[in-house]
Amino acid sequence: MKNFSGKTLFLDRSDINTDEIIPAKYLTEITKKAMGPHLLEDLKMDGFDPEKDLEGISVIITKENFGCGSSREHAPWALEVNDINLVIAPNFARIFRQNMFNCGMMAVEIEESKVNEIFSKFANKETSITTDFDAKTFSINAEDLSLKLDFIISGFDEALVKAGGWVEYADGNY
Amino acid sequence: MGKTTAQKIFDTHRIDRPSEGIEVINLDAVFCHEITTPTAIVDLMERGKDRVFDPTKIKAVIDHVTPAKDSLTAMQGKVLREWAGRQNIKDFFDVGRNGVCHAIFPEKGFARPGYTIIMGDSHTCTHGAFGAFAAGVGTTDLEVGILKGICAFLSPETIRIKLTGKIPAGIYPKDIILHIIGSIGVNGATNHVIEFTGPVIDEMSMEGRMTVCNMAIEAGATCGICYPDMTTVDYLWPFISDDFSSKDEALNEYRKFVPDEDAVYAKDLDMDISELKPLVTYGYKPDLVKPAAELSGEKVDQVYIGSCTNGRIEDLREAAAVLKDKKIADSVRVVVSPATPDIYKQALKEGLVEIFMESGCCLTNPTCGACLGMSNGVLAEGEVCVSTTNRNFNGRMGKGGMVHLASPATAAASALTGTITTADQL
Numbered sequence: 001m002k003n004f005s006g007k008t009l010f011l012d013r014s015d016i017n018t019d020e021i022i023p024a025k026y027l028t029e030i031t032k033k034a035m036g037p038h039l040l041e042d043l044k045m046d047g048f049d050p051e052k053d054l055e056g057i058s059v060i061i062t063k064e065n066f067g068c069g070s071s072r073e074h075a076p077w078a079l080e081v082n083d084i085n086l087v088i089a090p091n092f093a094r095i096f097r098q099n100m101f102n103c104g105m106m107a108v109e110i111e112e113s114k115v116n117e118i119f120s121k122f123a124n125k126e127t128s129i130t131t132d133f134d135a136k137t138f139s140i141n142a143e144d145l146s147l148k149l150d151f152i153i154s155g156f157d158e159a160l161v162k163a164g165g166w167v168e169y170a171d172g173n174y
Numbered sequence: 175m176g177k178t179t180a181q182k183i184f185d186t187h188r189i190d191r192p193s194e195g196i197e198v199i200n201l202d203a204v205f206c207h208e209i210t211t212p213t214a215i216v217d218l219m220e221r222g223k224d225r226v227f228d229p230t231k232i233k234a235v236i237d238h239v240t241p242a243k244d245s246l247t248a249m250q251g252k253v254l255r256e257w258a259g260r261q262n263i264k265d266f267f268d269v270g271r272n273g274v275c276h277a278i279f280p281e282k283g284f285a286r287p288g289y290t291i292i293m294g295d296s297h298t299c300t301h302g303a304f305g306a307f308a309a310g311v312g313t314t315d316l317e318v319g320i321l322k323g324i325c326a327f328l329s330p331e332t333i334r335i336k337l338t339g340k341i342p343a344g345i346y347p348k349d350i351i352l353h354i355i356g357s358i359g360v361n362g363a364t365n366h367v368i369e370f371t372g373p374v375i376d377e378m379s380m381e382g383r384m385t386v387c388n389m390a391i392e393a394g395a396t397c398g399i400c401y402p403d404m405t406t407v408d409y410l411w412p413f414i415s416d417d418f419s420s421k422d423e424a425l426n427e428y429r430k431f432v433p434d435e436d437a438v439y440a441k442d443l444d445m446d447i448s449e450l451k452p453l454v455t456y457g458y459k460p461d462l463v464k465p466a467a468e469l470s471g472e473k474v475d476q477v478y479i480g481s482c483t484n485g486r487i488e489d490l491r492e493a494a495a496v497l498k499d500k501k502i503a504d505s506v507r508v509v510v511s512p513a514t515p516d517i518y519k520q521a522l523k524e525g526l527v528e529i530f531m532e533s534g535c536c537l538t539n540p541t542c543g544a545c546l547g548m549s550n551g552v553l554a555e556g557e558v559c560v561s562t563t564n565r566n567f568n569g570r571m572g573k574g575g576m577v578h579l580a581s582p583a584t585a586a587a588s589a590l591t592g593t594i595t596t597a598d599q600l
């Protein structure tokens with residue numbers, strides 16, 4: 001199983017699409033590693049600088065419809081090779097969400113009001129999220145503040161995370 | 175309880191329900207192109223699983239960058255080409271015989287009513303125009319599709335959009351789908367199938383239905399579906415005439431995939447399109463839609479006519495009708511990419527190619543190139559393009575470029591003035 005805990009990046013925008021996560025011009029690459037330096041390079045957001053802000057990040061929390069746009073799995077790979085295996089949002093584009101679990105990574109949906117609460121309390125602080133996969137909880141921690149939160153993933157997604165992805169699961173089960 | 179089209183298709187293809195709300199179905203076809211498939215092939219090789227479930231059900235094409243523009247894209251083509259040879263995949267369309275995937279595969283009869291189809295490409299929803307369940311997937315799903323001929327989906331929930339009224343003159347399927355996306359939003363159909371129905375669809379050609387279904391993904395939909403009818407049967411007849419004794423018999427068979435009257439829908443929408451005006455998008459999301467007349471006068475650097483949305487023969491006719499005997503503005507460049515070799519040949523035969531060239535357009539070979547900013551018409555920083563494609567995301571056709579999505583008629587009219595213009599403003 002992959003690592004789902006660590007320093008957290010807040011992306012306060014909805015509809016962040018796959019072109020912003022990894023620009024189409026890198027689709028000519030055949031390996032995952034080549035995506036690494038280009039994660040979120042085209043994301044237009046006030047005050048966001050991918051070179052500085054991605055340093056040491058393991059978790060992303062963001063707003064609605066993250067990963068919309070193209071079906072490219074390069075988007076989760078760009079995250080994966082940067083050791084970001086967990087994205088939290090109120091909801092995701094279908095293909096992106098499925099791609100994450102297919103790679104043994106997690107795209108976890110949390111109620112919008114909760115996401116907003118986390119943004120308002122933690123977004124300006126150095127924050128880290130710790131995942132307890134068996135208990136299905138996140139603990140969100142900043143210097144002076146902490147919050148515990150349950151999350152739900154389907155039995156199938158759980159099996160994919162445990163198997164390390166869909167190729168292994170499918171070849172083993174069908 | 176009645177069933178929707180997608181539910182009926184799932185009923186005939188389901189092999190497992192690994193978890194509440196998840197269905198594993200077997201696949202009638204797996205489509206492949208050179209951008210997303212090589213990664214799947216390389217990964218399967220690395221896992222020691224370089225096999226395919228059935229070479230006759232796999233169709234592959236080089237279309238995004240063709241002919242190759244550099245060593246990287248040449249390598250993508252090579253990986254796909256060698257794999258097709260090694261795995262005995264006969265339906266592989268190499269340079270010269272290739273065209274945009276969602277145009278060439280239907281043209282070859284590979285999409286049929288009741289089929290289940292996946293591809294590592296989000297506009298796979300196009301093939302729903304034939305009454306198929308066709309969905310874009312990521313590379314891992316593609317790998318499993320190639321290896322096992324199966325895919326997992328959420329149990330399909332459906333939104334039905336009934337299009338009524340009379341299509342006004344100068345309004346095309348592209349305007350209709352832009353209107354729908356503008357109304358329901360980029361997230362309006364996420365995780366849902368859309369059934370497009372009503373008299374407007376009944377009257378539409380297969381080309382028009384493909385344009386509409388093509389952009390279902392821009393509202394987040396898994397697939398856009400039109401019900402199989404005589405238009406579908408007529409289009410497919412060259413490929414199915416051995417399987418049925420008459421067109422009526424074929425239609426009877428395919429009607430199995432028309433939804434039951436008491437089918438249950440997540441949402442049921444009615445849209446009257448009688449008052450529709452030519453539309454364009456005006457921002458970085460395809461649901462930011464306005465009447466083109468409201469943007470009229472805005473300067474345009476490039477016009478692009480092509481893609482899996484609007485690179486078919488009807489689209490070329492629509493654009494050529496506007497350009498005939500006229501010259502494009504000096505300040506603008508126009509790139510036209512017929513979507514397949516057959517469309518190109520047909521355009522030659524009908525004199526459309528001559529119209530384009532006389533008016534000052536550049537014709538390319540069949541390719542996606544410009545649509546995703548990879549070749550054959552990439553925008554420079556700060557440039558504006560009126561494009562018949564399906565995506566206006568920031569950087570889509572070139573970093574710092576602005577894309578206004580429009581119908582071929584509006585694109586052609588804008589080419590003549592060098593500013594955003596509708597055909598009826600000329």
Ligand code: SF4
Pocket residue numbers: 238274275276295297481482483541542545546563564
């Ligand atoms: S034409 Fe554009 S949208 Fe269609 S398959 Fe090619 S790149 Fe994708």
